[in-house]
Each structure stands twice: as structure tokens, then as C-alpha cells.
Amino acid sequence: xxxxxNTALTRALTELPGPLPARGVIHIAIRHTDRFTVVGNxxxxxxxxxxxxxxxxxxxxxxxxxxxxxxxxxxxxxxEGEKLIAAAxxxxxxxxxxxxxxxxxxxxRIVTRTVFCNQPxxxxxxxxxxxxxxxxxxxxQVTAPVPASVPAPARAPGPARGPAPASATAPKPEHxxxxxxxxxxxxxxxxxxxxxxxxxxxPFVPLVPPPTAPKPPRPxxxxxxELTPELERISTALLSDLHHHSPEFTLSEEHVHRLxxxxxxxxxxxxxxxxxxHALTTNAPEPVKYPYQFVKHRLTVLxxxxxxxxxxxxxxxxxxxxxxxxxxxxxxCRDCRTGHAHEDQQAAA
Numbered sequence: 214x215x216x217x218x219n220t221a222l223t224r225a226l227t228e229l230p231g232p233l234p235a236r237g238v239i240h241i242a243i244r245h246t247d248r249f250t251v252v253g254n255x256x257x258x259x260x261x262x263x264x265x266x267x268x269x270x271x272x273x274x275x276x277x278x279x280x281x282x283x284x285x286x287x288x289x290x291x292x293e294g295e296k297l298i299a300a301a302x303x304x305x306x307x308x309x310x311x312x313x314x315x316x317x318x319x320x321x322r323i324v325t326r327t328v329f330c331n332q333p334x335x336x337x338x339x340x341x342x343x344x345x346x347x348x349x350x351x352x353x354q355v356t357a358p359v360p361a362s363v364p365a366p367a368r369a370p371g372p373a374r375g376p377a378p379a380s381a382t383a384p385k386p387e388h389x390x391x392x393x394x395x396x397x398x399x400x401x402x403x404x405x406x407x408x409x410x411x412x413x414x415x416p417f418v419p420l421v422p423p424p425t426a427p428k429p430p431r432p433x434x435x436x437x438x439e440l441t442p443e444l445e446r447i448s449t450a451l452l453s454d455l456h457h458h459s460p461e462f463t464l465s466e467e468h469v470h471r472l473x474x475x476x477x478x479x480x481x482x483x484x485x486x487x488x489x490x491h492a493l494t495t496n497a498p499e500p501v502k503y504p505y506q507f508v509k510h511r512l513t514v515l516x517x518x519x520x521x522x523x524x525x526x527x528x529x530x531x532x533x534x535x536x537x538x539x540x541x542x543x544x545x546c547r548d549c550r551t552g553h554a555h556e557d558q559q560a561a562a
Contacts, residue, residue, distance in 0.1 A: 250275040253332055259308070265297060265496045266304040273329050282327055297496070300514050309333030434509055435478035435516050448476035451486050459494045461501040468505040475512035483520040
């Protein structure tokens with residue numbers, strides 16, 4: 214099977230027009246006839262989106278209308294975890310590709326409706342192409358009744374000019390009888406105000422902020438409750454060792470010192486160091502131009518929730534009746550304490 218594929222690939226390369234490039238990618242584009250999705254270069258080459266976000270955007274575009282694209286629904290369909298999917302959806306939402314809105318259904322139930330736009334920058338362009346077709350047919354309708362209404366007053370003073378023959382005035386209504394449809398032509402005068410209704414000329418409200426809008430400040434690097442020497446040692450070793458797993462994650466000593474609190478915040482939430490390393494280096498773009506900014510972004514965006522810590526009160530054995538009871542320190546149970554207090558009251562009396 215591999216031999217057949219290699220032979221077909223070699224034959225396809227020989228059929229490409231023009232000289233082949235000496236280096237870089239060579240595209241063999243086979244036209245799709247069914248089951249394909251059109252993806253624009255503004256998404257495929259978006260400089261601000263991670264590869265994971267671009268991949269999920271393409272997958273969402275390929276899904277049929279009405280398919281659930283929540284975090285749990287996508288996690289059940291694809292191999293990525295919920296945290297990685299949630300981070301990708303947040304990226305798409307920040308760049309305008311994804312929009313979530315709470316909507317009330319006719320039965321009163323409130324649901325979250327997710328809208329995906331494959332080209333959010335196109336929403337900023339004014340869409341007025343639909344207005345001219347509505348105004349174009351109105352022009353001949355407005356001018357049609359004008360000739361019909363002008364002759365009426367012009368013929369009214371006709372008899373006043375002189376003793377004109379009655380036969381000259383009598384045929385005129387007959388000649389203008391075919392103009393009876395003129396009232397039909399004046400009937401469309403009603404839609405003329407509708408062409409200039411405020412609804413057609415309502416100001417365009419973009420769904421995404423314009424490129425010149427000020428960007429919101431980036432969230433700060435997470436900080437631990439207490440940066441202990443042990444957490445600082447483990448975090449420094451983890452960041453310094455990243456380049457052994459991926460050479461692109463080579464950090465300077467100053468950058469390691471700045472990122473230590475972020476890693477310590479992860480470790481403080483009972484996250485294993487291998488999990489932190491996997492979250493920082495998996496599905497990274499190639500190449501990673503700014504490793505410090507990339508690691509800082511992932512430490513901030515993919516921060517796991519705090520671990521649930523519950524305090525359990527231990528069991529103690531009562532010194533008086535040897536009954537088991539819960540208390541932070543050894544002593545007597547409630548019944549024995551109540552009995553001892555009653556005895557002391559009687560002795561004091």
C-alpha cells in the first residue's frame with residue numbers, strides 16, 4: 214500500500230507545472246467534489262491564534278448546523294481534554310470567531326447559543342448592497358402618474374379659451390380612456406416612504422470590536438499563596454529542563470526567575486510536574502518565536518482550578534467511658550463532660 218502511494222505521489226509531482234522549489238513545502242492540490250469545508254487564510258494563518266485554536270475552528274466549521282459545540286460535547290467527540298478545548302474556545306472568542314449569548318426560548322427556558330463566524334473581519338464592512346434593488350423599481354413608478362395628473366387641469370380650462378367645437382373636446386376623454394390604469398401606477402406611491410424607513414438605514418453595529426479598539430489588558434501571571442523554598446526549587450528545575458524536552462523552549466535565567474511563581478501556583482494546586490511540562494510544550498506552534506511569552510500565556514490561561522481540601526476531624530477515645538467521638542484532641546465525650554459538670558455543681562452547692 215505504501216509503495217502504491219509513493220508511486221502515485223511521484224507521478225503527481227512530475228505533473229506539476231513549472232519548476233519545483235528547491236526547499237519548503239510543495240502543494241499537490243486535488244480539487245474536492247464532496248465532503249469539504251472552505252477555510253480562509255485569515256484563519257489558517259492567523260498570527261494570534263494557537264495551532265490548537267485553529268484546528269478546533271476548522272473542526273467546528275465542518276460540523277453540521279445545530280451540532281453541540283460545548284466543551285463537554287467537543288471533549289466527547291475529539292481526543293483533546295476539556296482544559297485544552299476550553300482554552301482554544303476562549304482564544305476563538307477573544308478574536309471574534311466565536312460568540313456565546315444566553316437566549317430565552319418561547320417556553321421560558323434559558324439556553325446558551327453559540328455562534329461561529331468564519332470571517333469576523335467581514336462583519337465590520339457596511340452591507341448596503343440590498344438597498345439599491347428596492348429603490349430602482351420605485352423610480353418609474355413615481356414618474357408614471359405625473360403625466361396622467363398634468364393633463365387633467367390642462368383640459369379643464371380648454372372650453373374657456375373660446376367657442377371650440379364640442380367634437381374637439383368630446384373625443385379627448387376617449388383618447389385618454391386607455392390611461393385609466395394610471396391610478397394603478399399611482400398605487401405604488403405608498404411604498405416610497407418605506408424605502409427610506411429607519412430600518413433600512415439603521416447604523417451598522419459590528420459584532421466584534423474594530424482593529425483600532427484598545428485591547429483589554431492581559432491577565433497577570435498566577436501567584437502562589439506562599440512561595441516556599443521547595444516550590445521555588447521544583448519550579449526552577451522544571452523551567453530550566455524544558456529545553457531538554459523541546460529545544461525551542463530555551464529560557465534565559467531572568468525569564469526562569471520571572472516564571473517561577475506561575476509554575477509554583479500550578480504545583481500548589483496539586484498538579485504533578487509532568488502535567489505542567491505537558492501543558493506547556495504540547496501542541497506548540499512551530500517554531501516558537503517567543504518562548505517566554507508563550508510559556509507565560511499558557512501558565513495564565515490553562516491554570517487548573519484549586520484543589521479541594523477538606524479537614525477531617527479525627528476520632529478520639531473517651532478517657533471516661535472509652536466511647537469513640539470526634540475531636541481535635543483527646544479528652545472526654547460530651548456525655549462525660551456533662552456528667553462531670555453536674556457533679557462539680559453539686560459539690561459546689
